[in-house]
Amino acid sequence: MRIDDMTPAEQRVWRAFPRGADVDFRTAADEDPARGADWGPGRTVRADVLRALLLSAPREDGETPALRLAGARITGELRLQYADADHAVRLSACFFDEVSVLYAARLRQLNLRGSVLPALGAETLRVDGVLRLSDCRFAGPVRLGGAQIAGALFLDGAEIGEPPEGRPALQLNHVTVGDGLSAPGLRVRGEVRLAGASVAGTVDLNGARLRAGTGAVAVDAETLTVEGDALLRDTDVLGWIGLRGARVAGRLDLTGARLANPGGTVLRASSCSIGELWLRRSPPMDGTLNLRRAQLDVLFLEPDSVPAEVLLNSLVYTSLTPHEPAGRRLVMMLERDREGYVPHAYEQLTAAYRRIGDDDAARVVQLAKQRRRRATLPWYGRWWGHVQDAAVGYGFRPLRAASWLLSLLLTGSIVYALHHPEPLKADEAPEFNPVFYTLDLLLPVISFGQEGAFAPTGWYQWLSYALVLTGWILATTVVTGVTRTVSRP
Template identity: 85%
Template sequence: MEIEDMTPAEERVWRAFPRGDDVDFRGPADEDPARGADWGPERTVRAAVLRALLLSAPQEDGETAALRLAGARITGALDLKYAEVDHAVRLSGCSFEDVPVLYGARLRQLNLRDSVLPGLDAATLRVDGVLRMSDCLFEGPVRLGGAQISGALFMDRAGIDERPTDQPALQLNHVTIGDGLSAQGLRTRGELRLTGASVAGTIDLNGARLEAGTGEAALDAETLTVEGDVLLRDVDVLGWIGLRGTRIAGRLDLSHARLANPGDTALRASSCTVGELWLRRSPPMTGALNLRRAQLDVLFLEPDVVPEEVLLNSLVYTSLTPHEPAERRLAMLERDREGYVPHAYEQLTAAYRRIGDDDAARVVQLAKQRRRRGTLPWYGRLWGHVQDAAVGYGFRPLRAAGWLVSLLVIGSVVFALHHPQPLKADEAPQFNPVFYTLDLLLPVISFGQEGAFGPTDGYQWLSYTLVLTGWILATTVVTGITRSVSRQ
């Protein structure tokens, strides 16, 4: 393109490029790039001119060429497909008429801050520095799948307002980011896809608003790898968040988050590996919480955040905070969609034992046995009720002593008032109601009373009851001791 073909605005941009000078067409400070279609020719630049400038414009010795343009209306499609651009590109506060095509391009640095675009086609883009799209408004999908960004990606307060019908609103699948992804206050309608992405720093989505719709993916980040933290504090999410197979070295922070996916799973974090998972100071999520097979170093989970349905089978965590009474934690285990999950009870027991709260650990184990009882056949449930009433499945050993003392008192009083007849009057020892009752209750120890006297009528039935109760108590005590020793 010859320079004579350019408008005064385009010629100004062309002459500023070799020296890297700024060209700013902006007017009032509160000017809105969304109204860029109304801007006149004095601030209109054709995309073809920018393409020619970046690919073939002459340079000046001793100067660093760069495209620094602000407040321009860019007409036509900026097509840099497979192009290699060695200059920094800044197109801030601009209004794009067509979707820029950067597929497979290689850029030194790209800054689109505060611009309005109908979308962005930049899959497999390579940026050797930083990619800035903060405060941008995209009226269509943003495609960055497979992009490689050596520095950071900034999308703070960016918005993707027009939801596509057949593809994600923001495609960051399989991207490689050498630093972090900063997208505080991001607004999307449709899916934010981060599947297979790799981020060397932190992903910051604090204050984001992700709206996909009930039953649809709001944030799909399966097999995502993050060397830092993933911050989702104070987010509003309509749809599900998918983190299956994700590896996060630092903290996954969902404090103050509002997650809603009615009738389905709100947070799918199965088979993920996370340093710390924070679910706190938030309303109960609407939808299920899936943490099956997840491995966490620290689980910061407040009971009030737990939804009505959870999936916790094979969840492993080292530390559970904050410290709460066992009864508050047990309510979560009772909401498991799979019913009775023994592993969940064992994990909770281990967490209490690590901090030395043995009383809470026993409460959890007792609750486990009671929950297991409901899965047994009728005879197993009957025996379970006996063990529970007698010694609390071995976790309430003093209860057996109470039963024994009560039965000993009853038997001693009854037999003191109504002595049983001696079987052999000339050989029988002197009758002692206390030791006679002990002989009936204790199945192993003998004081010589039971074999010497024989009660009759209703008192004989009392003796049978004491013998049977003694055997039951002895069996349950032995079972409880065995369970305690095996735990030790």
């Protein structure tokens, strides 16, 4: 391209490029590039001129070429597909008439901060440094699938409009980011696709507003790998978030997040591995929380943040915080499991309480487990379960069994004190003692010589049979409960 064929504005950009000098057409610092369609020839640059600069512009000895342009209206399609441009590119606060196509291009660095674009097609783009799309406004989709970014990716304050039906609004699937993905305040109308992406640093989506719609995918992050934290504090999401098979080495922080997908799953984090999952200081999710088969080191879950339905089967966590009474955890977590009775969930909660030394809470959880299980049994199993519960709390209330023993001892002592049973051998029988006689009937191991020496008749004999049977059951339960407490790992 000959410089004689260029407008004065284009000649200015062409001459500045070999020295890496800035060209700024803005008339005010707060100028809105969304009005760029009205900018005249004095600040209009054809996309073909920029392409020629990056691919074939002359150099000056001792200078580092770079494209640094601000406040320009860029007309035509910026076509850099498969291009190899060894220069830094900064096109900030610019207005693009047409979609920029950077498919499979390689750039040293790309900065479009504050620009307004119809869309961006940059699949498999390679950037040796930083890719900055901060405060950009896109009318349509941003496609960066398979891109390789050696530095950080910045999308902070960016706005992305609704894409064509069936397409994601922000496509970052299988992208590789050598540093962090910084997107606080991001606004997206449609799906954010992060499936298979790999981020060496932190993913920051704090304060983002992601509006895909009820029943639609808001964030598809299946098999996402994050070596740092994934921050979604104070985010506002309409649609569901998919994290199936994802790995977050640090913290997945949903503090203050407002997540809604009425009538469906709102957070699907099944089969994922997360260092710490934080759900705190936020309203209950409007939808189902799915943590099945997830592996967590720390689960920071405030009961008030738990939605009405959860799926916790095979969830494994080492620590559960903050410390809450067992009854509150049962009501706000386990009793909301859509699958009903899930034994593994009770065992996990029991183990969490035992690790911090709260044995009473652990026993409460185990008792609740037996009661929940009882509802799944046939009628005769439920009947026997009610008997066990009332009598000894399924063995987790051994003192209740002792109380029953004392009550039976008192009853038998009074009855047999009023009606002495006849001795089997009058000349050999010891003096009758109603208390020790009743103890002989109740205690299966200890013998005071009373039971074998006297023989009640009539209904008193049936009473003795009942005392022997209940004594065996209750005494065994007391021993089992004490053994469980002493031998607990």
